Amino acid sequence: MGHPAADQLRPARTAWEALEAAGATNEEILIVACNLSGTRPADLSTVGPAQASLLSATLARRYEAIAVGHDGSVLEIATSNPLGHNLEVDLAFACGKRTRVTVASPQALRAAYERIYGESTELTGAARLTWVVMQQPGQPVAAPTHGAAVDTLDAIIADALDQRASDVHLEPRDGDLIVRLRVDGVLHEVTRVPSAIAPLLMSRLKIAAGLDIAERRRPQDGRATTVFDGRQIDLRVSTLPLGDRLEKGVIRVLDAVTTQFDMGALGFTAGERYRLQKLLTSTEGMVLVTGPTGSGKTTTLYSALHHVKSTQTNLVTVEDPIEYRLEGVNQVQVQDKAGLTFAAALRSILRQDPDVVLVGEIRDAETAGIAIKASMTGHLVLSTLHTNDAASAVERLADIGADLSALSGALKGVVAQRLVRRLCPECSVPVAVGELPAEQQMLLTGKRTDRLRKPVGCAACRDTGYRGRMVVPEMLVVTPELQRAIARRADRSELENLARQGGMHTLWESGVNRVLAGQTAVHELLDNVAAPTDAGASQAAVDQLMRELRTKQEPTGALPSANAVPPKVALMSAPGDKAQRVLVVHEDRDARRSLRQALEAQGLAVLEAADGEAALAYAQQLRPDAIVTEVAVPKLDGLGLLQAVRADASAPHVFIYTEQTDAALMEWCRELGAVDACTTAVEPNAFAARVRDVVTARPIAVRQAS
Numbered sequence: 001m002g003h004p005a006a007d008q009l010r011p012a013r014t015a016w017e018a019l020e021a022a023g024a025t026n027e028e029i030l031i032v033a034c035n036l037s038g039t040r041p042a043d044l045s046t047v048g049p050a051q052a053s054l055l056s057a058t059l060a061r062r063y064e065a066i067a068v069g070h071d072g073s074v075l076e077i078a079t080s081n082p083l084g085h086n087l088e089v090d091l092a093f094a095c096g097k098r099t100r101v102t103v104a105s106p107q108a109l110r111a112a113y114e115r116i117y118g119e120s121t122e123l124t125g126a127a128r129l130t131w132v133v134m135q136q137p138g139q140p141v142a143a144p145t146h147g148a149a150v151d152t153l154d155a156i157i158a159d160a161l162d163q164r165a166s167d168v169h170l171e172p173r174d175g176d177l178i179v180r181l182r183v184d185g186v187l188h189e190v191t192r193v194p195s196a197i198a199p200l201l202m203s204r205l206k207i208a209a210g211l212d213i214a215e216r217r218r219p220q221d222g223r224a225t226t227v228f229d230g231r232q233i234d235l236r237v238s239t240l241p242l243g244d245r246l247e248k249g250v251i252r253v254l255d256a257v258t259t260q261f262d263m264g265a266l267g268f269t270a271g272e273r274y275r276l277q278k279l280l281t282s283t284e285g286m287v288l289v290t291g292p293t294g295s296g297k298t299t300t301l302y303s304a305l306h307h308v309k310s311t312q313t314n315l316v317t318v319e320d321p322i323e324y325r326l327e328g329v330n331q332v333q334v335q336d337k338a339g340l341t342f343a344a345a346l347r348s349i350l351r352q353d354p355d356v357v358l359v360g361e362i363r364d365a366e367t368a369g370i371a372i373k374a375s376m377t378g379h380l381v382l383s384t385l386h387t388n389d390a391a392s393a394v395e396r397l398a399d400i401g402a403d404l405s406a407l408s409g410a411l412k413g414v415v416a417q418r419l420v421r422r423l424c425p426e427c428s429v430p431v432a433v434g435e436l437p438a439e440q441q442m443l444l445t446g447k448r449t450d451r452l453r454k455p456v457g458c459a460a461c462r463d464t465g466y467r468g469r470m471v472v473p474e475m476l477v478v479t480p481e482l483q484r485a486i487a488r489r490a491d492r493s494e495l496e497n498l499a500r501q502g503g504m505h506t507l508w509e510s511g512v513n514r515v516l517a518g519q520t521a522v523h524e525l526l527d528n529v530a531a532p533t534d535a536g537a538s539q540a541a542v543d544q545l546m547r548e549l550r551t552k553q554e555p556t557g558a559l560p561s562a563n564a565v566p567p568k569v570a571l572m573s574a575p576g577d578k579a580q581r582v583l584v585v586h587e588d589r590d591a592r593r594s595l596r597q598a599l600e601a602q603g604l605a606v607l608e609a610a611d612g613e614a615a616l617a618y619a620q621q622l623r624p625d626a627i628v629t630e631v632a633v634p635k636l637d638g639l640g641l642l643q644a645v646r647a648d649a650s651a652p653h654v655f656i657y658t659e660q661t662d663a664a665l666m667e668w669c670r671e672l673g674a675v676d677a678c679t680t681a682v683e684p685n686a687f688a689a690r691v692r693d694v695v696t697a698r699p700i701a702v703r704q705a706s
Contacts, residue, residue, distance in 0.1 A: 016080050016106055026105045033082055033103045042068055042078035042102035047112045057117045058229045059094055062158060063087060066112050073097050073426060073460075078104045078112070092459030094162040096467065098426060099459060149200035152193060153208075157235070159190060160253050161228055163462075170202065170249040172242065177201065184421045184469050185294070188462075202239070202247055209237035216245050223321075231255070236321065256324045261303045266296070267422075267470025269513075270665045271639070274632035275475050275503075276415065280308050283355075285412035286375040288362075290387040290396075296419050296471055297384045298323050301358055304382055305329055308356055316352060318345040319360035334360070342367045350374055359383040365401030372402065375410040389507060390416040390476035391496040394486055408486035416474040418507060418528045420520045421466035427458035428465065428518075440522045443512070443531055448643050453518040465521075472514060472529060474507040503587065503611060503634020508532055513640065579605040580695040581622070583652075585615040585629035585641065595628060595657070598688035604695070612636025619645050619652060625695040626653040631660055631669075639672060646673040653694050657687060 019029045030041055047068060054067035054075060065079040065087065075097040079087060082101050092099040104112070156179055160168045165181035170193075172178075177198035180187045193201055206213045209222030224235040236252035260266070263273045279287050287304070289297045302324060305315055309328050317326075320334035320342070330352075332345050342359060343366040349357055350370070361384050362368050375381040387396045393414045398404055431454040433441055444452075455465020476499040478486075485498055500506070505513070511525040582604045586592045589610070596606040607624060609615035611634040619627060619641075627645060631638040642654050656669045656677035669677035675694055678687065 026107070030103060030105065033080075037082035037101070037103065039082050039101050039103050042076075042104040042108075044068065044078060044104055044108055044112045048115050049118070051116045055091070055095065056229055057113075058158070059091065059162065060113060060117070062155075063091060064106075064109070065091065066109060066116060068102065070097065074100055076100050076102060078102050078109060080104060080106045080109055089459045089462060090162070093462045096426075096460050148197050149204040152197055153201055153204050156191075157226065157233075157251070157253075158228065160251070161233065161255060161258075164258060164468075165253055168251040168253065170205070170251075172198065172246040172248065183462075184464070184466055185419060186421075186464070202249060205237060205249055205251070206239065209235070211237065211239065216247055217241055234324070254324055259299065259324065261299065261306045261326075263300075263303050263307070264662075266299065266303060267514075267519075268473065269637070269639070270660055270662055271632035271637040272473055272475060272510075274660060275477060276304070276413075276473075277307060279413040279477065280304055280380070282380055282412050284375055284378050284380060286371060286381045286383070286407075286410045287412050288383055288385055288393050288414045290385045290390065290393050290414060290416045291418060292386065292388075294419070295417055296469075297417065298360070300415065300417065300471065301382050301384065302326060305356070305358060308380070313355040314353060315356045315358070316349045316354040317358035317360070318342055318349060319358070343370055346370045346374070350379070354379060356380045356382065361385070362397070362400070368397055368400055368402040372406050372410045376406065381410075387416065389492075389496070390414040390474045390504070391492045391499060392416075393476075394495060395492055398489065404489055405487050408483045411478050411486065413478055414476040416476075416507060418472045418511075419469045420472055420511065420514070420524050420528050421464075422468045422470050423453055423455055423518070423520055424458065424461035424465055424467040426460040426467075427456040428453045429456055430454075430518075436522060440526075443522065444516075447512070447516055449516065451516060451518040452522075454521055455524075466524070470514065470519065472507055472511045472525070474504060474510060476504050477502055500635070505635075505637075506532070516643075579603065580625040580692075581605045581607060582691060582695070583607045583609060583615060583618060583624040583627045585609045585612065585627060585633055585638070587611065587630070587633050591630070594684055595688070598684035599628075599691060601685065602688045602692040604688070604692055610634070612638070612641045615641055616644050624652050626655060626675075626691055628655045628657050628691060631656060631658045631665070639669065642669065642672050642674055653691075655687075655691055655694075657682075 016029055016033075019032070020026075034040055047066065051067045051069070054070060055065075055077070060066050063079070064081060065077050068076040068078050070076065075091075075095055077088070077091055077099050079101060080103065081087070082103050088099050088101050156168060160181050163181055163183050165183050167182040169180040169182070169187065170177055171180065175195040177193040177195075178189060179191045179193060180189050203213045206220070206222075208224040210224070211220045211222045218241065220239045222237045224237055226233050226235065234254040236254065238250045240248045242248055263276065268276065289300050291297050305317075305326060309315060314330070315328065316330045316332065318332045318334060322331050322333050325331065332340075332349065334340055334342055334345060342361070342363060346357070346359060346367060347370060357374060357379055359367065359371055359381065362371060371381050371383060385393050385396050387393050393416070394404070394407070394411075397407060431452050433444055433449040433452060436444075457463035457465045461467040476482075479498070479502040482495065482498050482502065485495055507529045508531055511520075511529045514520050515522050515525055582599050584592050584595045584599070584606055586595070587610055592608045592610070596608065599606050607618060607622070609618055612629075613635040615627065615629065615633075616636060618624070627641070629638040629641055633641075636644070638656060638658070642656070645651050645654060653675045654673065656666070656674045657680065658677070659680050661679050661681075666677040676690060
């Protein structure tokens with residue numbers, strides 16, 4: 001890790017101290033250090049409290065370094081040991097910035113530290129964590145705070161927190177204990193603990209987690225709590241015997257401060273947030289989140305709880321285990337040995353007058369039955385299942401014995417999800433589609449690829465090319481057609497087809513949209529989401545649709561007949577020769593009509609489409625002067641439609657008129673080429689006048705269908 005904490009793991013004195021003991025002056029040592037490391041002396045004359053926000057006091061102590069300043073995305077670090085192992089890489093990764101190392105004497109660093117943080121320090125390596133150990137139930141006891149095993153474990157946990165690791169793996173191998181961290185879903189080795197300390201470290205971990213240190217023949221599970229950098233961190237500890245009295249340990253790090261329970265921060269697009277939040281506005285019904293272990297299901301559910309939480313709602317959860325303690329939420333821990341199962345807890349919860357109930361997982365028919373009944377009697381029930389996609393959730397519930405007739409009326413929606421790594425913003429670079437492997441090029445056939453990016457690797461991402469993860473969702477919203485299909489036990493493929501007709505984007509489609517937006521790479525998506533067998537054939541389907549439309553057209557110059565209009569598209573006004581045509585795209589019929597009336601009052605001819613795919617076909621076929629679209633529309637959202645039509649040389653003007661109020665979303669729409677983006681708070685007639693002014697000022701030449 002580059003900062004061994006125990007005395008046995010570090011030299012008796014630093015190189016600087018050794019040179020001082022030999023009679024060298026600070027100025028002489030500084031010149032030698034700069035020449036050996038290829039760095040320059042640090043200027044600490046202007047260092048003060050303003051630098052505290054650049055590097056935490058904990059990191060400064062651990063790495064014996066301070067932040068001097070930053071130039072854009074480059075952070076200047078001063079240290080007395082510029083040759084320290086992985087110093088630059090570790091700090092770059094912890095701070096999320098590229099770093100530039102400079103050199104200063106230990107005395108100058110200590111003085112600068114006092115000016116920055118307002119406290120004195122010896123800058124002597126590993127940070128100290130405050131542990132709380134449960135010796136007896138309800139009797140917290142402070143743990144020992146010194147010794148080789150304690151200091152080494154503290155350094156490992158601190159490293160995990162700095163690197164945003166979700167898990168720490170302690171694995172005996174070749175006499176040593178290998179330490180690996182899982183960062184952004186990927187394990188990487190960080191250090192090895194010598195065999196002399198390894199058994200003591202495992203015993204120290206067991207004490208902290210309240211486990212039996214003498215028991216090495218059976219698995220054990222426990223919890224520990226520590227305070228690090230002023231915040232409380234919960235740790236779930238699991239040990240596993242490997243034979244020959246060896247044990248493997250895994251620590252799950254639960255840091256509520258760095259875990260953001262916000263749908264936007266998790267990676268849901270504006271349209272996806274809109275659809276999910278619309279599900280959560282229901283006062284009753286069931287919403288499920290599905291996916292494999294480690295796909296972020298619980299975090300999504302906690303984000304949902306944060307969205308619905310208020311002083312007027314009673315929120316109760318039943319979990320095994322409780323991942324994070326949430327303020328304002330009543331959380332129940334399942335205890336099977338005491339008879340407090342999911343089903344038993346759920347029965348009791350329903351007598352507590354809840355508004356929203358979160359069931360950690362539906363595992364059996366009894367729990368499923370109670371949850372379904374609760375969702376039909378005035379409660380919003382949130383829960384998880386382990387399935388590969390959204391449509392499979394119904395089959396899974398049927399397999400465990402749920403009543404599908406009742407489920408059809410209770411289920412409001414299913415969110416299936418995966419996690420993919422985000423490209424590092426510091427080092428990712430644009431890539432042409434022709435530079436990708438042939439099989440990846442085929443998957444992007446017919447799509448706009450001008451924003452594709454690829455990973456490179458830098459110190460800020462520890463040369464992985466990625467930093468952080470984002471969700472890739474598949475959102476099934478139950479429509480009346482789906483309700484009937486569930487009640488008659490339709491198979492998964494039929495349910496998926498009906499869901500897609502209702503606007504669901506599959507996991508693959510959602511992932512490809514993120515690739516095309518430059519947020520992740522194609523191979524990262526392929527590592528986490530299976531490509532469908534017909535991936536890459538979408539353009540052929542579009543071409544076929546265009547051929548079918550052309551065969552149904554009236555003679556040149558006339559509008560298509562009613563039969564020629566793409567599905568879910570209606571011609572609401574017959575445009576005259578001089579009237580500019582505007583295509584209105586919105587899932588809600590009343591919203592479309594409201595806009596239509598305002599636009600027609602401005603002398604414009606109006607076409608309507610209820611989903612993005614139909615709107616795109618209509619735009620390519622009839623060449624309207626402008627498109628007015630909501631962001632969240634089925635099949636192809638407003639941003640996807642915007643990008644698709646802007647690829648045409650004779651593209652219509654595109655306006656975003658949305659219920660969403662995210663300023664960043666509006667700015668992104670404009671960056672993608674929207675003429676204007678505004679919320680429905682703008683009065684429809686004023687918005688329609690804006691559309692009229694634009695289309696009449698620069699009308700598009702092409703009017704007739706090609």
